[in-house]
Amino acid sequence: MKLSRASLPVVLAGFLSAGFLLHASAAEPAKPKSGQASKDKTANGKMPGLATPDYIPEAARPILRKKMERHGQDARDLMFSVTLLQYDMAKAAAQRIASEPRLVRPIVGGEDDLNALLPERFFVLQDEARTRAQTLSIAAEKKDDKALAESYGRLVETCVACHSAYLNRQ
Template identity: 75%
Template sequence: MKLSVFRRTLVVVGFLCAGFLLHASAAEPKKKVSEAKASPGLPAPDYLPESARGLLRKKMERHGQDARDLMFGVALLQYDVARATALRISAEPRLVRPIAGGEDDLNALLPERFFVLQDEARTRAQAVAAAAEKKDDKALAESYGRLMETCVACHAAYLKRQ
């Protein structure tokens, strides 16, 4: 079976990503028990009180696992995994925009750009699912890249309150 140049490149990138992750995890020094409990993630933004960060943390931990599953599903061309994960991301309950009189709510503390990007992520995750369903490698890679652009922009908006 002869692979197209695009597919061969995608396979090589997938293997490089997997190799990098394995190398990085093997190279990590052993952590103390107290350090091992800390989950990887975004640093805490200065503008949110701890109580608000706690509410978001649970939602974002599940979101982080979905992001990892999607990365591997796409990179390894596991279409069913990529599709199911992208659909799960697109169906994730969203935080609603602040309402009048709710100035003390968590939603009012988040920047407006967060809500715009949250909606954009939903649409882009649906595009990833559609490409995975069609087994269209090029569309899958492109739609995944656009989704990751949205993820990075959303994380920046969250951290810097843009």
């Protein structure tokens, strides 16, 4: 079977979703015995996530971490709801991503601000993610499976590019 250029985002989204599902099921902890509290965390007590690059000062990390934890949960909710064709949940998750507060571009005189440390490409991709999440929300509202898969694939492309720009300060 030969893939057309238009079907590539759908295939990419399918592979990414399958990988996330397999990872989630393989990493799922054993069910706690009665009386034990369950944790939705790794052995060290933290959710797995994107590494913090060295150029981010220690004092700024908790602020960024809190924002990114919410973002990560929305991304996981979106991945599962799109994969399982749960349209209302996909729409809601996409809308949360589209409307989440964004980091603003650096301003003159703010050279010591966290925003000044981030690469310009981060801000471009942040705006692109918002637009693509809005497109995904519309596809979910219409219950258009093909558009839902394609828009999810495009959003994930933006997510990966943004994470790369952040980690590698591109």
